[in-house]
Amino acid sequence: MPLNPQAYRPEQTILSLGDAFYDPVEAAPFRETRLRFRNDRAAREVGLDALTDEEWIAHFGRFAPLPGTLPGPLALRYHGHQFRVYNPEIGDGRGFTFAQLRNRDGRLMDLGTKGSGQTPWSRFGDGRLTLKGGVREILASEMVEALGVPTSRSFSLIETGEQLYRNDEPSPTRSAVLVRLSHGHIRIGSFQRLAYLREDEALRRLVGYSLRALYGEDSDDPLRLLDLVLTRTATLAARYMAAGFVHGVLNSDNINITGESFDYGPWRFAPTWDPAFTAAYFDQNGLYAFGRQPEAIHWDVMQLAAALRPLAESEPLIALLESFGERYQPAITDALLWRLGRKPIDPASDRALVQAIERGLRASGVGIDRFFFDAFAQPLPEGYGAPWDEARAALDRYAPRAPRTHAYWRGEAPCSMLIDEVEAIWARIAENDDWSALDVKVAQIREMADALRLVEDR
Template sequence: MASRLQPSRAILNLGDEFYDSVTAAEFPQTILRFRNDRAAAEVGLEGLSNEEWVRHFGRFAPLPGSLEAPLALRYHGHQFRTYNPDIGDGRGFLFAQLKDDRGRLMDLGTKGSGQTPWSRFGDGRLTLKGGVREILATEMLQALGVETSRSFSLIETGEALERGDEPSPTRSAVLVRLSHGHIRIGTFQRLAYLRDAENMARLVDYVLVNLHDDAPGDPVRLLRNVVARAARLAARYMAAGFVHGVLNTDNINVTGESFDYGPWRFTPTWDPGHVAAYFDHAGLYAFGRQPEAIHWDVMQLAVSLRILADAEPLIEAIDAFADLYQTEVTRALLWRLGVMPRGDAEDRALVQALEPALRATDTPIDRFFFDAFGGRLPERYGEPFAAARAALEPYRPRKDRSHAYWSAEPCSMLIDEVETLWSAIDTRDDWAPFHAKLREIREMGDALA
């Protein structure tokens, strides 16, 4: 075991009202398909051999000094605005906690690791395609500057799964993700539903101390922290052109880190109505409605905290979301344009000129930001971009275009390419295009960083 490993068991301080001890499924096979050595190096696990890796992340032998048994976390949540008190970790669990090289408390959580008390009628498994898709989403989002869970490990498990929404039987896998905590807005909602003020106070302190690097004891300060982080997440989604698809309160992490990828898409153009989930008939979580959706979710946290705090300061904290979002989306778009800020008024004027042009012209998002990086918009972007070009003219680049990435083509992750990458795996067991795409994404991330 790597000597830099800093194991933790902080979650146990909350007490067993917050989780259920569970046992991992036993799989017929454990074929290592992906290990994220970049992420492993941040938590002292990069030195594991492949055999050791599979033993921990396919067979779930405990990491020394961390949790002795996996924990299925309890929570509730609004799902498409309908409250559901009968959910929790149904096909995943918290496997381990450890510190990263920045001193942050991190969780290693699973997806597809077997049934738990919250599985209901599910089999607790994950399709291999679902695991591949999550890796592609998280790698792309990280490269585009979005705080996200990291796909840490993917191991094919040798079971044939039946699924109603894709060709079956299909291959199975178990995914391990590295996250800055797995505490959701729905974790707080459950305690409010139970009117459990004592455990709510305990949870507030756990989040403030372990996940916000803050002093304990103040639920209003916790809400302010979450509002700021959520506004940043919403802004980064928009600048990345990303549609999460299922922004339910049980899918919103109180660290402001994006996670839990089921249906997702990158929108090809700046299309506010673009949806990721085929079942989102009303467009509740469409691209352009994501800031509204995340704001609504954070309001549910404020409602939950009413058992500990007065309404007025909670409302004040929630009301800050809109201004915080405007600041963050401006910052995020300038970052993707590769230019240095000039001041609030000028920066917001640039964004106000840019968004209508993108929306009106159906310009491919990734192509536009690739061409405009550094602040010089090519002349072929004609009259609809005249105001944006004029607004962009005074800006200085934050980086030059000397990285090799700028000599190639823009890197995208649209649904057709996702399906092509999966098809190579599914029909020929050819993983080369998938790994080549990951190298391309990381090259882009290095160029943008």
């Protein structure tokens, strides 16, 4: 197979944890394998972009092992709070970790699946993914990546030729297997499981693995791990808010300890700055509403701290947890200033600007994407009236980080990803097998990403 030895760097790091952390599994024998999406931009970063389509399907549809990495798929074991109810019966129920590689920056990356078949943790599920679910994950991951959210990336989508029955989609519906590229698959729930089972030595080993493999630190200190996770997750919460993104299911088994967003199910983008906006129809109490996401993520990190209690005293764990707000505030100002294309001034001014923008967005009902498009690296247009007087005066003090020169800014409307467009893209696929709208949308998102990245990288 055509692999670049300078770019392709296989790993087997997860095997050092031992077989108490995972179960060897096999992929389902799919009826067919039709390649629908391959992310060559991501593949280039791990030396896999030169694969032919046939080779791609062999590895990411039939899961032939990649050279030098894991000999077979591994379904990871974990527990977690789901809508704040503890569940010890979960784990990788329709996915597995298939390979580990280093990217061009030396970071350890996993290739993991969604929809690859049943595992010991499937319970009553079929282990499959709907094609619509795969399309939605492509759209979500591409969009949040463009908007500066640390995220897993949709690497491959292959249609598998089965008819699936789901309560929340018209059935029967088409099936697919998705592959994600992620910076690890260790979740808060991975630690919760070991604490629940009172496997203290395994818990200590997982702490050391996480620090060394995912943070590059030669340490076994649980307090250091919690410190790092708090910063990463506070940043994740801030980036969600600045992107106007609602994940929908921020359970502790869906929080990666690297602070990387993943597992896109009932997600949505909020049309306006409405703290009560929810993504999941089953989130009837708004636990994971747009404005409650920082609280939800903090609560999940509290469960990590509780899981680490066998290895550390309560007082320093609590002291670290109480610093979440101190970490979130600079993260949200940084995220909003980045999306605005502005240079920071000082913490007090930056905080006041964020508050003025939030008040303007809530009072005016202006679309989130519309506002950031109009305000990027330039004064607010004249059409923004009285609700924006405070924010306008504050923004006028901020210098742009880059000129507004990219072709994207010459368009009349921002690139958005509201639910009506998601459904329209899917309808063309479902009704006419027409993938052109998805291709066009991904290209538009990447154009926006290029425009935003003209501002200095964070």
